[in-house]
Amino acid sequence: MRYGRIEEHPILKFERGRKVRFTLDGRELWGYEGEPIAIALLANGHDVFFRMEDGRPRGPFCMIGKCSSCLMVVDGVPNTRTCVTPLREGMDVRTQHGEPGLPERVSDSFVPPMEIRRSLVVVGGGPAGLTAAIQAHDLGVEDVLIVDEGMRLGGQLLKQTHRFFGNKKYYAGKRGIEIARILEREVEERGIEKMLMGTVIGVFRESEPRARYTLGAVVKREVNGVYKTGFVRILADAVIFATGAAEKYLPFENNDLVGVMGAGGIQTAMNVWGLRPGSRALVVGAGNVGVIVAYQMLQAGIKVEAIVEIMPRIGAYFVHAAKVARRGVPILTRHTILRAIGEDRVEGATIARVDDRWNPIPGTERDLDVDLIALSVGLKPSVELVQQAGARLRYVGRLGGFIAVRDRYHRFAPFGYVAGDLSGIEEATTAMMEGKIAGAAAAHDLGRAPPREASRVIREVEEDLKTFRSGPIGRRIEEALRAVVVEPPPEEWGGEIGD
Numbered sequence: 001m002r003y004g005r006i007e008e009h010p011i012l013k014f015e016r017g018r019k020v021r022f023t024l025d026g027r028e029l030w031g032y033e034g035e036p037i038a039i040a041l042l043a044n045g046h047d048v049f050f051r052m053e054d055g056r057p058r059g060p061f062c063m064i065g066k067c068s069s070c071l072m073v074v075d076g077v078p079n080t081r082t083c084v085t086p087l088r089e090g091m092d093v094r095t096q097h098g099e100p101g102l103p104e105r106v107s108d109s110f111v112p113p114m115e116i117r118r119s120l121v122v123v124g125g126g127p128a129g130l131t132a133a134i135q136a137h138d139l140g141v142e143d144v145l146i147v148d149e150g151m152r153l154g155g156q157l158l159k160q161t162h163r164f165f166g167n168k169k170y171y172a173g174k175r176g177i178e179i180a181r182i183l184e185r186e187v188e189e190r191g192i193e194k195m196l197m198g199t200v201i202g203v204f205r206e207s208e209p210r211a212r213y214t215l216g217a218v219v220k221r222e223v224n225g226v227y228k229t230g231f232v233r234i235l236a237d238a239v240i241f242a243t244g245a246a247e248k249y250l251p252f253e254n255n256d257l258v259g260v261m262g263a264g265g266i267q268t269a270m271n272v273w274g275l276r277p278g279s280r281a282l283v284v285g286a287g288n289v290g291v292i293v294a295y296q297m298l299q300a301g302i303k304v305e306a307i308v309e310i311m312p313r314i315g316a317y318f319v320h321a322a323k324v325a326r327r328g329v330p331i332l333t334r335h336t337i338l339r340a341i342g343e344d345r346v347e348g349a350t351i352a353r354v355d356d357r358w359n360p361i362p363g364t365e366r367d368l369d370v371d372l373i374a375l376s377v378g379l380k381p382s383v384e385l386v387q388q389a390g391a392r393l394r395y396v397g398r399l400g401g402f403i404a405v406r407d408r409y410h411r412f413a414p415f416g417y418v419a420g421d422l423s424g425i426e427e428a429t430t431a432m433m434e435g436k437i438a439g440a441a442a443a444h445d446l447g448r449a450p451p452r453e454a455s456r457v458i459r460e461v462e463e464d465l466k467t468f469r470s471g472p473i474g475r476r477i478e479e480a481l482r483a484v485v486v487e488p489p490p491e492e493w494g495g496e497i498g499d
């Protein structure tokens with residue numbers, strides 16, 4: 001079976017909601033209440049979610065609402081991202097074809113717009129955003145609002161089953177899924193407000209005093225068992241952006257077939273929702289995410305035929321690579337994917353060896369019998385909103401692509417901050433550290449935290465960051481950051497904090 005629910009797992013136990021019925025193009029199916037529509041569809045063996053104008057099929061890719069591969073018409077609303085829309089009893093789901101028109105009965109699908117005002121808005125509830133909100137709250141900012149487009153807080157931690165290394169203060173030894181629960185509990189205990197299933201789609205810098213920033217968010221709200229869409233205008237005195245990153249794509253023949261997925265998308269399907277999105281996989285990229293996901297696929301009962309890596313060396317930590325190699329998965333360095341084989345969905349893949357200039361070597365092509373291709377070829381910071389907010393962007397390849405020019409307090413503008421993957425791709429521990437710095441700086445700039453107190457917190461975290469980045473990879477990151485961190489902190493952004 002290509003797709004299947006995971007019933008047995010060495011680490012995870014899946015608590016599913018009650019069974020509910022819904023329809024796909026008029027045909028009755030069932031799924032579990034609260035799981036994404038995309039998961040329920042795959043579990044029913046349905047994987048073509050929409051077709052382009054030219055008939056090319058589209059199926060899920062990122063599973064976190066960042067791409068456009070899973071758009072469908074849901075309860076009359078076109079372009080609904082089915083990977084982040086929870087299933088409800090009686091939903092009417094339809095395959096989308098080309099560019100859909102507007103909903104027939106607009107008033108039924110939408111709730112009236114509203115306006116709210118908060119001192120600090122944190123966009124993104126991953127490790128960076130959650131620690132930023134907690135830190136700002138602890139230093140005196142009482143009305144903090146976290147907006148996240150996901151269905152739960154935690155960001156990418158929600159799918160990470162491996163144990164973290166490093167500093168005990170940042171939960172070393174715990175699994176990502178446990179860290180997500182701890183941070184969520186800390187947010188709840190403080191009564192920090194959250195707006196889930198809320199996507200910030202626009203941000204504008206304003207002139208005071210009404211608000212320094214205006215954000216526009218599209219929010220899903222349940223009204224009498226049906227999801228309706230609403231628009232919320234959020235006025236904010238300060239904004240911390242912690243929107244994370246998106247998975248990169250790779251050009252090869254047939255790369256748009258259903259079954260070519262981001263490795264993180266596969267991780268979400270398996271580890272968050274207990275769904276196996278294939279039975280035999282090829283992983284492209286032997287960095288940390290690719291190798292970790294390969295191991296997690298094995299745990300979920302997916303056979304991993306090979307991991308191909310175009311570079312001469314494996315990029316992942318040795319301990320992770322050794323684990324998959326011990327389970328008999330070949331890691332083929334100096335290899336790449338040439339094409340996905342299939343009509344609508346993946347039925348195989350052709351790989352080949354490459355020369356020193358990364359050109360495929362003729363005669364080394366080989367077909368693999370796979371139904372799932374996991375792309376793990378890097379992440380790129382999700383900078384769209386900070387760019388709108390006026391951040392100056394600079395391209396730094398080692399940090400994932402374009403990132404915002406900022407000061408050491410993570411400010412890119414007065415009362416505007418970045419943290420986590422958005423300010424350079426690293427990993428969740430450094431995302432938490434950066435979140436703390438941004439949260440403390442915001443509390444200071446808003447006049448809630450005494451300079452000495454904010455400065456004490458920031459200096460302590462800076463020391464932690466320095467220690468964490470003292471290895472060879474960390475040192476290269478420190479070096480790359482020099483291209484975007486302006487010294488000294490510009491006066492117009494708030495200047496130095498503390499003595």
Ligand SMILES: Cc1cc2nc3c(=O)[nH]c(=O)nc-3n(C[C@H](O)[C@H](O)[C@H](O)COP(=O)(O)OP(=O)(O)OC[C@H]3O[C@@H](n4cnc5c(N)ncnc54)[C@H](O)[C@@H]3O)c2cc1C
Nearest residue numbers: 124126127128148149155156200244264420421427428431
């Ligand atoms: C797909 C993926 C898989 C990963 N897998 C691993 C792994 O296996 N192992 C590992 O060590 N590291 C992994 N990482 C890296 C690591 O998880 C990150 O470094 C860490 O999670 C970064 O934290 P963050 O808070 O910056 O971003 P995230 O954890 O990505 O959190 C960002 C949050 O912002 C929200 N958001 C984004 N845009 C908007 C918007 N416009 N409006 C509202 N909310 C928004 C998202 O829903 C998300 O919850 C992965 C990263 C990604 C992107």
